Amino acid sequence: MSRDPMDVVPEDQDLVFVAEWLAQQFLSPPDVQHVEAARSMPGQIALRRIGDRLGQPAAADALCQLLAAGSAADVTLAVERRHTALFEGIFRQRSVPPYASLWDGTGRLCGPAVDCMRAVLRDLDMHVQADCVEPPDHLAIQLAALAEAMRQRRTAAVTDLTDQMRVWTGRFAAALIRADGVGYYGNLARFLLSLLDRIADGSATVDGGRAAAAI
Amino acid sequence: MNTTKNLTMTGGPLLSKRAFLKGTAAAALGLSGLPLLARGAIAQAAPRKILSGCHWGVFYGKVADGRVTEFIPWEGDPSPSPQLPGVMDSIYSESRIRYPMVRRAWLEQGPGADPDGRGSGDFVRVSWDKAIELVAGEITRVRAQYGQQAVFAGSYGWKSPGKLHNCQTLLRRMLNLTGSYTNSSGDYSTGAAQVILPYVSGSIEVYEQCTTWKNLAEHCELMVFWGCNPLNSSQISWQVADHGAWPGIAMMKAAKTKVLCIDPVRTETCKELNGEWLAPRPQTDVAMMLGIAHTLYTEKLHNQDFLDRYTNGFDKFLPYLLGKTDGTPKSADWAAGICGLPAETLRDLARRFAAKRTMLALGYSTQRQHHGEQIHWMLITLAAMLGQIGLPGGGYGLSYHYASGGAPTHTTPILKAIDDASGQASDGAAWLSQSGAVSIPVSRLVETLLNPGKTMQFNGHEITLPLIKLAYWAGGNPFSHQQDRNEMLRAWRRLDTFIVQDAQWTASARHADIVLPATTSYERNDIEQVGDYALSHIVPMKKIVDPVFEARSDFDIFAAIADKLGKGYAFTQGLSEMDWIRGIYESAKIESRAKGMEMPVFDVFWESNKPLEFPLGKEQADFVRHADFRADPLLNALGTASGKFELYSAAIEKYGYDDCPPHATWMEPVERLGGPTARYPLHLAANHPQMRLHSQLCGTVNRQSYAIAGREPCWMHPEDARARGLSDGDVVRVFNDRGQILAGLKITDDICRGVIRINEGGWFDPANAREIGSLCRYGDVNNLTTGLSTSKLAQGNCGHTGVAEVERFKGSLPPVVVFSQPA
Known part of the structure; x- marks a missing residue:
C-alpha cells in the first residue's frame, strides 16, 4: 500500500467523526448515558447535522424520534435488544452479522477479509486493542481503520479500504434495512451507505474519477 | 464534495457544520475516544504448521497471520477423514458461540421464567463476570432450595478429546468441590450391551479389543458384519482417531476373505469388500439368530464340547430354543416369518457359519432398540454354539466398527487425566464413573424430570428418581441424542435453569437459559493418545490459534465458577494449563520406564511437533480375543459368576424383570416393521x-x-x-x-x-x-x-x-x- 507523503486526502474531520461514531454504534449498543446524551438538545442537533452531512435527513429524523420515544431506560433496553438480535444473535431471520467474512462469499467467520484487514492495520501502523475480542473484519474495526486512514491523510489506504468495505456493506446494509426497517440500526445502515459514498466521492476527486460504487 | 461551505440549520444560528461536528458533536453524543485501535503495528507471524489431534485424527493446523487456513492430515494417518474441513470450520462457522448470553426472560424475571420460550432466541449478551456470577449464584440457590441432587451434571456427549479439557470431568470436579449433584451412568452408544455383558462374558466388552485385522486376514474364512460398518464409524475415536480399520479392511480385501453384511443398508464396508448383503427386517436380529441357532442344534452342527467346557446355562436355554418352554420352536421357519429372510437362507447361514472359521462382528446399533440387551446375549450364545471363540479368525467381536477396534494395541503407558475430585479412581472410561449424590441411567433424564420421586428398576436395584431443577451441559447436545424430542420439550419445562457450555449454537444451546462460549480444542493446549484400541502414539494437542471472540477454555470457565464458590485453588491446584499437561505427560513417562521404554523429556516432546510413537509387539499384532480364556479357563476365568460365558444368568433370573428374561429371548419390540403393533409402514x-x-x-x-x-x-x-x-x-x-x-x-x-x-x-x-x-x-x-x-x-x-x-x-x-x- 502506498505511503507516498504527497498523497492528499481532503481534510474531512466530519467524516472521520461520523465513521468513528458509527463504529461505536455497531460495536456495542449505547448505554443509558449515551442515550440520554443523544436525546438532549445538543445530541439531537448533532444527529440531524450528521444526517444533513450524509444526505440522510429522514434517517436522522427517525433516529431522533426513536431516541425520544419513552424513557431513556426503555429506549436503551430496546436498542440493546435490537443490537443483540441483529449482531450478536443466532437466528437467521433476525441476525445480520457485522463481519466482512460472512458477506464476501467465503461463507465463514474469520475468512480472508481478516488477513486483508490485518494488512491494512499494519500499513496504518495500528493494531486492534487487546481488550477487543472482535476479529478485524468487524464493521466497527473497519470503520475505525477508515477513520484513521483519513486522519493520516492516506489516500490510497482510504481508497483501498473503502473499496473493500463496499464489496460487502451494500448487501449487509440492505439486509439490515430489511431486518430493522426504520429502527435504530436500519437508519444507521442508511448512514453507513452514505458515509462510504461520500468518502468514495472524495477519494475519487483526488484520484481522478474512480468508480463511485461497488455494491 | 464541499465541506467548507457554511449552511443554515433550520431554526438555529448560522454555523459551520464541519466546525460543529468537529467541535461539539462528539461531546453532544457522548463519544470520547473509540477503544478499538492502538498505535503500533503487530508483526506478521510466519506461516506455521502446528500439530494437534481431534476425534477425526492427527493433523496439522496451517496458520497464517494468526488465522488457521487449512487442516492438513498428519502424514502417518493411513486414511484421513474427509470430515476434516468441517473440523476446521467448527472454529469459524457462523454457528460459533461468540459471547456469554442469557435468555432474557430468565435474566429479567428469574429462574424458571417462561420455560416455553426456550429456543425462541431472545438472548441478552452479558459480560463474563456477570455470567460467572449468575451460574455460581444459581447453583447455590438450587442446592439451598431443593438439595444437592437438584443440580444435574450427568452431562453427556462427545465433547472433544484431551486429558485436561474434558469438560464433563471438569464440570463434575467443580461441583464435587463445592457440593454434589445428580450424575448419569452409562452412555447412548451401548446402553444395553454394557449392562448385560458383564453378566454374560464378565466385562463390558463393547469397548475392549477384538481379534486383530491381521489375524482375521490370515485365519478368518467368513467375516460377518452384523449391523457393523467400520468404514463409516471408525472415522472417529473417543480419543484421537488412528484409522487402523482402513489398513485392516485392506488386509481382508487382499486376503479375499468371504464377507457377509447383515444390515438394512448396503454399507461402505460391504461395498469395499464386495460383500454379500442380507437385509432382514430391522429389530428382528434375535429371532434371526435363534433360527440359525436352532438349525445348528437340530443339524448337530453345534460344538457341544465348547458349550460344556466354556459356558454355563446352555441346558436352560435349550428348552426355550426348542420350544419346550413356550410351545414355539425357534426354528428357521419360525424366524423367517419374523425377520423376513427365507428360512433356507437362515439354514444356509447356520451351515456356513459352522463349516467355516467365522467371525461374528456385531455393531452397537443393533442393541439401541427395545429389548436391545438380547441381541448381544444371543450373538454370544450363537458364537458359543459355533465353538470358535478364542480361535484365530473366529468367534465374535463387538468393536470392529468403532474407533478401529481390531487395530493392534501398542505397548504404551496410559495417560492419566484430570479427575473429577470425587476421590474415585479415574482409570477407564470417564463417562462410566459414578460420582455424585445420585446417579440415573443416562437416557432416563427426561423420565426423571417428568417423574421426580418415582422408583425405577435398574440393573438389579431400585432408584428413586431425584427432583432436578438445574441441568448443566458441557460438550454435549441432548437436543440431538435424546429420543422423543417432544416428550423432552415437555420435560425440559420442569427445569428452572438450563446451562449450556459449548463452542457451537447447537439446538441445546438455543434452548438454554445461560450460554457460555467455550473454546474448541484448537484454541487451547491439551494432550491425548492416538487410537482408542491402538494406543499407538501420544500426541501434543497444541493450540493452533488464540481463542476467538470471548471463548474461554473449559478449564478456565470451571475454575472461575469454582473460584466464585470459594474453591478456585482446590480446582486448579495452583497449576496452569501447561503445568497440568506436563504433569500428565511426566506421569506417563514414569509408567513407560516401568515397561522398559524411555520417553523424551516433556519439552522435547512438546516442541517436536510430532506424535510420540510406541512399539507394537508381534503378540499384540496377532491378538485373539478370549484366546487366553480358551487356553486355560480356570487360570483366565471370565469375570462372570461362573467364570464362564453365561448363557443363562441366575442373577438376572432373581431380578424377575418381565422385559429381560434370564437367557437370550426374542421379545416383540414396542413397534417394528411388519410387527403386530406397528401403526406406520x-x-x-x-x-x-x-x-x-x-x-x-x-x-x-x-x-x-x-x-x-x-x-x-x-x-x-x-x-x-x-x-x-x-x-x-x-x-x-x-x-x-x-x-x-x-x-x-x-x-x-x-x-x-x-x-x-x-x-x-x-x-x-x-x-x-x-x-x-x-x-x-x-x-x-x-x-x-x-x-x-x-x-x-x-x-x-x-x-x-x-x-x-x-x-x-x-x-x-x-x-x-x-x-x-x-x-
Whole structure:
C-alpha cells in the first residue's frame, strides 16, 4: 500500500467523526448515558447535522424520534435488544452479522477479509486493542481503520479500504434495512451507505474519477 | 464534495457544520475516544504448521497471520477423514458461540421464567463476570432450595478429546468441590450391551479389543458384519482417531476373505469388500439368530464340547430354543416369518457359519432398540454354539466398527487425566464413573424430570428418581441424542435453569437459559493418545490459534465458577494449563520406564511437533480375543459368576424383570416393521452419519456435501418412493405419532424396502419453538424415535426403534434457520 507523503486526502474531520461514531454504534449498543446524551438538545442537533452531512435527513429524523420515544431506560433496553438480535444473535431471520467474512462469499467467520484487514492495520501502523475480542473484519474495526486512514491523510489506504468495505456493506446494509426497517440500526445502515459514498466521492476527486460504487 | 461551505440549520444560528461536528458533536453524543485501535503495528507471524489431534485424527493446523487456513492430515494417518474441513470450520462457522448470553426472560424475571420460550432466541449478551456470577449464584440457590441432587451434571456427549479439557470431568470436579449433584451412568452408544455383558462374558466388552485385522486376514474364512460398518464409524475415536480399520479392511480385501453384511443398508464396508448383503427386517436380529441357532442344534452342527467346557446355562436355554418352554420352536421357519429372510437362507447361514472359521462382528446399533440387551446375549450364545471363540479368525467381536477396534494395541503407558475430585479412581472410561449424590441411567433424564420421586428398576436395584431443577451441559447436545424430542420439550419445562457450555449454537444451546462460549480444542493446549484400541502414539494437542471472540477454555470457565464458590485453588491446584499437561505427560513417562521404554523429556516432546510413537509387539499384532480364556479357563476365568460365558444368568433370573428374561429371548419390540403393533409402514434407521460425528459438525461446511434441499437426507428404496409418488430431491414430511420433520429425499437401492434412513445428529430446528410437536425444519430424526428404555435391566435408549410414514411436503416450505447462514 502506498505511503507516498504527497498523497492528499481532503481534510474531512466530519467524516472521520461520523465513521468513528458509527463504529461505536455497531460495536456495542449505547448505554443509558449515551442515550440520554443523544436525546438532549445538543445530541439531537448533532444527529440531524450528521444526517444533513450524509444526505440522510429522514434517517436522522427517525433516529431522533426513536431516541425520544419513552424513557431513556426503555429506549436503551430496546436498542440493546435490537443490537443483540441483529449482531450478536443466532437466528437467521433476525441476525445480520457485522463481519466482512460472512458477506464476501467465503461463507465463514474469520475468512480472508481478516488477513486483508490485518494488512491494512499494519500499513496504518495500528493494531486492534487487546481488550477487543472482535476479529478485524468487524464493521466497527473497519470503520475505525477508515477513520484513521483519513486522519493520516492516506489516500490510497482510504481508497483501498473503502473499496473493500463496499464489496460487502451494500448487501449487509440492505439486509439490515430489511431486518430493522426504520429502527435504530436500519437508519444507521442508511448512514453507513452514505458515509462510504461520500468518502468514495472524495477519494475519487483526488484520484481522478474512480468508480463511485461497488455494491 | 464541499465541506467548507457554511449552511443554515433550520431554526438555529448560522454555523459551520464541519466546525460543529468537529467541535461539539462528539461531546453532544457522548463519544470520547473509540477503544478499538492502538498505535503500533503487530508483526506478521510466519506461516506455521502446528500439530494437534481431534476425534477425526492427527493433523496439522496451517496458520497464517494468526488465522488457521487449512487442516492438513498428519502424514502417518493411513486414511484421513474427509470430515476434516468441517473440523476446521467448527472454529469459524457462523454457528460459533461468540459471547456469554442469557435468555432474557430468565435474566429479567428469574429462574424458571417462561420455560416455553426456550429456543425462541431472545438472548441478552452479558459480560463474563456477570455470567460467572449468575451460574455460581444459581447453583447455590438450587442446592439451598431443593438439595444437592437438584443440580444435574450427568452431562453427556462427545465433547472433544484431551486429558485436561474434558469438560464433563471438569464440570463434575467443580461441583464435587463445592457440593454434589445428580450424575448419569452409562452412555447412548451401548446402553444395553454394557449392562448385560458383564453378566454374560464378565466385562463390558463393547469397548475392549477384538481379534486383530491381521489375524482375521490370515485365519478368518467368513467375516460377518452384523449391523457393523467400520468404514463409516471408525472415522472417529473417543480419543484421537488412528484409522487402523482402513489398513485392516485392506488386509481382508487382499486376503479375499468371504464377507457377509447383515444390515438394512448396503454399507461402505460391504461395498469395499464386495460383500454379500442380507437385509432382514430391522429389530428382528434375535429371532434371526435363534433360527440359525436352532438349525445348528437340530443339524448337530453345534460344538457341544465348547458349550460344556466354556459356558454355563446352555441346558436352560435349550428348552426355550426348542420350544419346550413356550410351545414355539425357534426354528428357521419360525424366524423367517419374523425377520423376513427365507428360512433356507437362515439354514444356509447356520451351515456356513459352522463349516467355516467365522467371525461374528456385531455393531452397537443393533442393541439401541427395545429389548436391545438380547441381541448381544444371543450373538454370544450363537458364537458359543459355533465353538470358535478364542480361535484365530473366529468367534465374535463387538468393536470392529468403532474407533478401529481390531487395530493392534501398542505397548504404551496410559495417560492419566484430570479427575473429577470425587476421590474415585479415574482409570477407564470417564463417562462410566459414578460420582455424585445420585446417579440415573443416562437416557432416563427426561423420565426423571417428568417423574421426580418415582422408583425405577435398574440393573438389579431400585432408584428413586431425584427432583432436578438445574441441568448443566458441557460438550454435549441432548437436543440431538435424546429420543422423543417432544416428550423432552415437555420435560425440559420442569427445569428452572438450563446451562449450556459449548463452542457451537447447537439446538441445546438455543434452548438454554445461560450460554457460555467455550473454546474448541484448537484454541487451547491439551494432550491425548492416538487410537482408542491402538494406543499407538501420544500426541501434543497444541493450540493452533488464540481463542476467538470471548471463548474461554473449559478449564478456565470451571475454575472461575469454582473460584466464585470459594474453591478456585482446590480446582486448579495452583497449576496452569501447561503445568497440568506436563504433569500428565511426566506421569506417563514414569509408567513407560516401568515397561522398559524411555520417553523424551516433556519439552522435547512438546516442541517436536510430532506424535510420540510406541512399539507394537508381534503378540499384540496377532491378538485373539478370549484366546487366553480358551487356553486355560480356570487360570483366565471370565469375570462372570461362573467364570464362564453365561448363557443363562441366575442373577438376572432373581431380578424377575418381565422385559429381560434370564437367557437370550426374542421379545416383540414396542413397534417394528411388519410387527403386530406397528401403526406406520416404514422403519426408521437412525444411522451414524458419514460426514459428522453425531451432531458435531452439523453446523459446518460439511453439510454441503450431504444436505438435500438444505435438509437432512432421507434414504428410501425406489419401490417405496414409487408407491408414494415421490422423486429424488423432494422435500418430504416424515411423521408418526411422536413428531414430524422435514427431510430431503434420496432414492437409492442401497437401502432395503420398508426402511428409511435418516441419520442421527441433525440439528433440531422447530418451526415454532413454543409449540410442542412443531415441525422440525431441518430433520432431527429423534423427533420420531421412541423415548422408551430397552428394559428394566439396562434402561438404555432405543434410538433405532421407530416406524413412520413419508409424504411429499405440501405448502409453503419453511426455511432452515438453525445454522444461521447469512441471507
